[in-house]
Amino acid sequence: MALLTDLSLRQALEGLSAKTFSSEELTRAHIExxxxxxxxxxxILETPEKALEMARASDARRAAGDPGALEGAPLGIKDLFCTDGVRTTAGSRILGGFTPTYESTVTTQLWRDGAVMLGKLNLDEFAMGSSNETSAFGPVVSPWRRRDDTAPLTPGGSSGGSAAAVAAGLCLGATATDTGGSIRQPAAFTGTVGIKPTYGRCSRWGVVAFASSLDQAGPIARTVEDAAILLKSMSGHDPKDSTSLDVEVPDFPSFVGRSVKGMRIGVPKEYRVDGMPAEIETLWEQGIAWLRDAGCEIVEVSLPHTRYALPAYYIVAPAEASSNLARYDGMRYGLRAEA
Structure with a gap:
């Protein structure tokens, strides 16, 4: 059964479709x-009973000939997404063990497509951090180690639990959120694939807010194709989110594997900064060479406002966080201490 946890999401869905194994068997392997x-x-919270219940229901739908796009796939959910009847903490004690009576739009769509919830994944408190060390439930440890070194490594953050779980084979894919790097950075740290989609592509409704004009939900998965499959289910217009884009959802998986020959690729000169480590410069050049070898035309472009991006972020993000977190004052909302 352990081999079931080595499958990609695409491989698992193909195995389920071929009835090589059931969703219950796949789910039990991940629970173990x-x-x-x-x-x-x-x-942060394991939900094995709920997972098995959802898996059995999924097997029944498949047997009845009515499978969804993610039918029977066990996923992990970042504990920033509200889940109906399942505790949601945002990695904080401030919420006081909050159990939502509603489901986030993103997770609603995953369950609509037949996915199974294994549990809620750890994160930096209120998604503010880049190492997953600020969680009230303790730090996440990366499944990776340096060669000949047993020292624990950070999986990055804030979606450290999502990245570590995917990298360690503890789910077939995971939801995550990105305000200033919280999907992309942990994916890079753990050798997984993460996407911060266009703002408004995935609904923010039911996601605990950090900085509302920057927050965006997206997937972390093992492969580009797996991330595309998850993003297709997570995306879509939501009238409950005023910033949700009312546009058609592309068939993201259909783009995987297409040739990039003939494309014009702009390489911003401002993305090379003074003091960039030689190993990063080498990787940058390698990426350009790969694109050129694949038939792309490489063009140097200028994005002169790049240098203002980080300063602007550190004005907008803390201001919006201050506004969003003001509600957790123990009177209107959140934990109230006796003192």
Whole structure:
């Protein structure tokens, strides 16, 4: 059964479709893997009973000939997404063990397509951090180690639990959020694939807010194709979110594997900064060479406002965080201490 946790999302869906194994078998394999990997602290809350219930329902739908796009796939959910009847903490004690009576739009769409919830994944408190060390439930440890070194490594953050769980085979894919790098950076740290979509592509409704004009939900997965499959289910217009884009959702998986020959690729000269480490410069050049070898035309472009991006972020993000977190004052909302 352990081999089931080595499958990509696409491979698992193909195996389920071929009836090589059931969603219940696939889910049990992941539950066992989660139990064995608890020292990683990737999950804040495990929901094995709910997962098996959802898996059995999924197997029944497949047997009836009515499978969804993610039918039977066990996923991990970042504990920033509200889940009906399942505790949601945002990695904080401030919420006081909050159990929502509603479901976020993103997770609603995943369940609509037949996915199974294994549990809620760890994160930096209120998604503010880049190492997953600020969580009230303790830091997440990366499943990766340096060669000949047992020192624990950070999986990055804030979606550290999502990245570590995917990298360690503790779910087939995970939801995550990105305000200033919280999907892209942990994906880079753990050798997984993460996408911060265009703002408004995925609904923010039911996602605990950090900085509302920057927050965006997206997937972390093992492969580009897996990320495309998840993003297609997560995307879509939501009238409950005033910033949601009312546009058609592309068939993202259909773009995977297409040739890039003939494309014109702009390389911003401002993205090379003084003091950039030689190894990063080498990787940058390697990426350009790969595109050129694949038949792309490489063009140097200028994005002169790049230098203002980080300063602007550190004005907007803390201001919006201050506004959003003001509600957790113990009177209107959140934990109230006796003192």
């Amino acid at each position: 893997a989660i139990e064995a990997a608890r020292p990683l602290n990737a999950y």
